[in-house]
Each structure stands twice: as structure tokens, then as C-alpha cells.
Amino acid sequence: MTETARADDAGPVASDAVPGIGTVLAGITMVAMLVPVRRGVDDPIVLAGAAFALAAVFTFLVRRHGGLERRIGGAVAAGSSVAVVLLAGYALNQGITAPAAVPTVSVSVPIVFVAFVAAGFTAAIGVADYFGIDSAGxxxxxxxxxxxxxxxxxxxxxxxxxxxxxxxxxxxxxxxxxxxxxxxxxxxxxxxxxxxxxxxxxxxxxxxxxxxxxxxxxxxxxxxxxxxxxxxxxxxxxxxxxxxxxxxxxxxxxxxxxxxxxxxxxxxxxxxxxxxxxxxxxxxxxxxxxxxxxxxxxxxxxxxxxxxxxxxxxxxxxxxxxxxxxxxxxxxxxxxxxxxxxxxxxxxxxxxxxxxxxxxxxxxxxxxxxxxx
Known part of the structure; x- marks a missing residue:
């Protein structure tokens, strides 16, 4: 294993840039999961997904301001985001998509799928934060x-x-x-x-x-x-x-x-x-x-x-x-x-x-x- 690869296991403490990126992505995930809720969908799967997304946002915010130990914060953020991936994927499988029309283009985007993808990236940021990977890494x-x-x-x-x-x-x-x-x-x-x-x-x-x-x-x-x-x-x-x-x-x-x-x-x-x-x-x-x-x-x-x-x-x-x-x-x-x-x-x-x-x-x-x- 190379020295670069080992940095994933014991790298330098990440700057607040990584938790900041995680906050943005988790925020996008949360907003996307709340769209079907605002449209009257009260499915517990969607509500749970929104709750886990909110937990990831809160965790990254606390991490960014130094209020939470890196490994704990990274683990919670990554775990919460993985939960959103599973819940959003299940919601999509059950037909809950919350489509939104794209202006000037005759297509619609399934907002729950946006949450699914954003949560996947958020989980990756949580893992990076856990291992202390900085913005350059x-x-x-x-x-x-x-x-x-x-x-x-x-x-x-x-x-x-x-x-x-x-x-x-x-x-x-x-x-x-x-x-x-x-x-x-x-x-x-x-x-x-x-x-x-x-x-x-x-x-x-x-x-x-x-x-x-x-x-x-x-x-x-x-x-x-x-x-x-x-x-x-x-x-x-x-x-x-x-x-x-x-x-x-x-x-x-x-x-x-x-x-x-x-x-x-x-x-x-x-x-x-x-x-x-x-x-x-x-x-x-x-x-x-x-x-x-x-x-x-x-x-x-x-x-x-x-x-x-x-x-x-x-x-x-x-x-x-x-x-x-x-x-x-x-x-x-x-x-x-x-x-x-x-x-x-x-x-x-x-x-x-x-x-x-x-x-x-x-x-x-x-x-x-x-x-x-």
C-alpha cells in the first residue's frame, strides 16, 4: 500500500472546508427529501430520510465550528447519509419520485433521485472527514x-x-x-x-x-x-x-x-x-x-x-x-x-x-x- 493510500487511515486533520462541503451537500439532500413532504407525502420512509438528512446537516455544522470530534462527526454524518441513500432508494422503488419540471425544457427531474445522489456524495464527504482528509486530498x-x-x-x-x-x-x-x-x-x-x-x-x-x-x-x-x-x-x-x-x-x-x-x-x-x-x-x-x-x-x-x-x-x-x-x-x-x-x-x-x-x-x-x- 502506498503512503498516499495510507493517508486515508491516518491523514492530517481536515480543515473546515471538508465539513463545509458536507454541510452544503447534506443541505441539498435535506431539501430534496422535504419536497415530497411539502407535497403531502407522509410516507414514514420519506420522513425518516428527511430526518437523517437533517442529522447530517447538523453534524457537519457542529464539526465545522469545532464542536464535535472529527471521527465521531465523520461517522455520524456518513452513517446518516448512507441511511438517506437506502431510504431514498427504497422510496424511488415504491414509486415516490416527486418530479419537478425543468424550466424551458420539456423534461422533469425526480427530486427524490436528486436526494439519493446527493446523499451518496455526502456519505463520501463524511468518510473523508472521518479519516482527516483535507480539501487538497x-x-x-x-x-x-x-x-x-x-x-x-x-x-x-x-x-x-x-x-x-x-x-x-x-x-x-x-x-x-x-x-x-x-x-x-x-x-x-x-x-x-x-x-x-x-x-x-x-x-x-x-x-x-x-x-x-x-x-x-x-x-x-x-x-x-x-x-x-x-x-x-x-x-x-x-x-x-x-x-x-x-x-x-x-x-x-x-x-x-x-x-x-x-x-x-x-x-x-x-x-x-x-x-x-x-x-x-x-x-x-x-x-x-x-x-x-x-x-x-x-x-x-x-x-x-x-x-x-x-x-x-x-x-x-x-x-x-x-x-x-x-x-x-x-x-x-x-x-x-x-x-x-x-x-x-x-x-x-x-x-x-x-x-x-x-x-x-x-x-x-x-x-x-x-x-x-
Whole structure:
């Protein structure tokens, strides 16, 4: 772990700038949560969210004026904001959005979603305050997180670009493409696009192939692989059980809809999951993005930020239902990404999370085949 990363655990005492930023963000969160209340919504979830947001505002204000010890204040502010994230997400899932029209534009913004996002940033500021990160450190981490989010987005956009470029010489030779052939072609393009983005990032940051953590697995790696797969499915079970018990609805992955139309497609995706999907997604989001975050974040912090980025790029894959259902599904992806990120952080071997990810997806695809086949 680098000295910069260790600053997350024992850095200098933060200036009042960080609590000040937290106060502003918590204030935005509180106002957004109060909008549905002012419109007559008396749902206890919304009221509780507004109360937790108020607690975060008060905590940051007291912290800014030196009336509360740093670690206590940071913990309370972060905890309160995480509570708002969960409550606002639940409210969105239950259809409470409090839409507001944007002047001069024929669109409306769900204000509760604004609270959801603002609370997420507020929680991050609370964590920064807890670890004594000053404004300069906060700026450095924010810029790197933004840059690596762009790398993650580039990985997402690279696939359709490569598809278009390769379709010019390839598709006429194979036309007409069946759905199975098109799926294989798209996945190969995903692999190529990921390699191009990775190569471009390594070149721009003056890194070489030694940055890629690929080495022969040890018995310890094998144990992590087996245990990690069990933990991944266990995490999915726990999250799914919690959602079902609380009445949270999630969005289906677009692959599920494809399985309903053509179950045989899942048989093709099983090997593709192990050979392409798992390895190349882990290459970009764990080896490139998460490992780069080690430079400015603590390792746990890097795992969390990389998991947020990983979940965010799956928005389009789950855009099969309403906003609240999509957020619930992304929450599941975030939880699973935390597991994969932790396994990569513990092993420093890309092959381990790549195999776990690939086998996990392959088993899900096989289950879809038996369900709809």
C-alpha cells in the first residue's frame, strides 16, 4: 500500500472546508427529501430520510465550528447519509419520485433521485472527514475517481464503436447473421474494445504490461477462487432475500429478455462468460480502475469506488424497468462488485476474480437456459 493510500487511515486533520462541503451537500439532500413532504407525502420512509438528512446537516455544522470530534462527526454524518441513500432508494422503488419540471425544457427531474445522489456524495464527504482528509486530498481523490469513471465509460462505449468498425468488413462476409452469431461477434468486439481502452490507458499513464496482475495461480489462489464463488452466490442470496422481504422490485437484465426469446443463446453465453465476459470486465474494472485507485485511496476505499463505477456502467443493461427498479438492481451489482474487488485486493491476481466472475455468469446463463428452454 502506498503512503498516499495510507493517508486515508491516518491523514492530517481536515480543515473546515471538508465539513463545509458536507454541510452544503447534506443541505441539498435535506431539501430534496422535504419536497415530497411539502407535497403531502407522509410516507414514514420519506420522513425518516428527511430526518437523517437533517442529522447530517447538523453534524457537519457542529464539526465545522469545532464542536464535535472529527471521527465521531465523520461517522455520524456518513452513517446518516448512507441511511438517506437506502431510504431514498427504497422510496424511488415504491414509486415516490416527486418530479419537478425543468424550466424551458420539456423534461422533469425526480427530486427524490436528486436526494439519493446527493446523499451518496455526502456519505463520501463524511468518510473523508472521518479519516482527516483535507480539501487538497479530497480534490485529488475526486479528480482521480472522475478520470477513472471516464475510463469505465470508455470501456462501455468501446464495444459499439468496435462493432461498427468491424461490421464493415466482417458482416458482409457472414450476412445474414443469426442471433447467436451476432452475440459471439459482439462479445469478441467487447474484448477488443476493452483491450484497446486498457492499452490506451497504460500508454497515457506511462505504464507497461507489468501493471497487469496475471500470474500462475497458487493453491491459495485456488482456495480464494472456490471460496469467492461461494461468497458471491451467498451475497446474491442475502441481497435477494432482503429485497423480497422488504418488497423491493428489481429490474431484469436485458439478457433475461433475450433468454425468453431464444433460450439456446444462453448455451453460447456460458463459454463466452468464462472466456470473455469475466476476464475482460475484470481486466478493466478491477486491474485497471481499482488498482489505479490504490494511488490515492486506501485499498478498501479503492474497492468501494471501483464498485460504484462498475455498478454505474451497468445502467443500460438493466434499463428494462422504472428508475427505482434499476437502482435496486444496481445495488445488487454494487454488492457483488465489492466481493470481487475484495478478492482481487486480497490476491493481486487478475485470474482469480476473472474466473469467479466468469463462472458466476456462466451458471446464471445456464439457469436461464433451463428456465426458459
Amino acid at each position: 479530497l480534490k485529488r481523490r475526486s479528480l482521480q475517481a472522475l478520470m477513472l469513471s471516464a475510463v469505465g465509460l470508455a470501456g462501455l462505449l468501446a464495444t459499439p464503436i468496435v462493432v461498427v468498425v468491424l461490421a464493415i468488413p466482417v458482416v458482409p462476409l457472414l450476412e445474414p447473421l443469426s442471433q447467436i452469431e451476432n452475440t459471439v461477434f459482439t462479445q469478441v468486439c467487447m474484448a477488443i474494445g476493452t483491450v484497446l481502452v486498457t492499452a490506451g490507458y497504460l500508454a497515457l499513464t506511462d505504464r507497461d504490461l507489468s501493471f497487469i496482475d496475471v500470474r500462475r495461480p497458487t493453491l491459495r489462489d485456488v482456495a480464494w477462487t472456490v471460496g469467492g464463488l461461494l461468497v458471491l452466490f451467498g451475497t446474491l442470496f442475502v441481497i435477494s432475500t432482503l429485497m423480497q422481504s422488504t418488497g423491493v422490485e428489481s429490474a431484469e437484465h436485458s439478457t433475461t429478455q433475450r433468454a425468453q426469446d431464444n433460450p439456446e443463446l444462453m448455451l453460447v453465453l456460458v463459454p463466452l462468460a468464462i472466456l470473455i465476459i469475466g476476464p475482460f470486465e475484470e481486466l478493466l474494472y478491477r486491474n485497471v480502475i481499482q488498482k489505479s485507485l490504490y494511488e490515492t485511496f486506501s485499498r478498501p476505499g479503492a474497492v468501494a469506488v471501483a464498485s460504484v463505477i462498475f455498478a454505474a456502467v451497468h445502467v443500460l443493461a438493466y434499463a428494462t424497468a422504472g428508475l427505482g427498479a434499476v437502482i435496486a438492481s444496481l445495488g445488487t451489482i454494487f454488492g457483488l462488485a465489492l466481493v470481487l474487488g475484495t478478492i482481487y485486493e486480497r490476491t493481486d491476481n487478475l485470474l482469480v476474480p476473472a474466473l469467479i466472475h466468469g463462472v458466476y455468469n456462466a451458471l446464471l446463463f445456464a439457469n436461464l437456459y433451463f428456465t426458459y428452454g
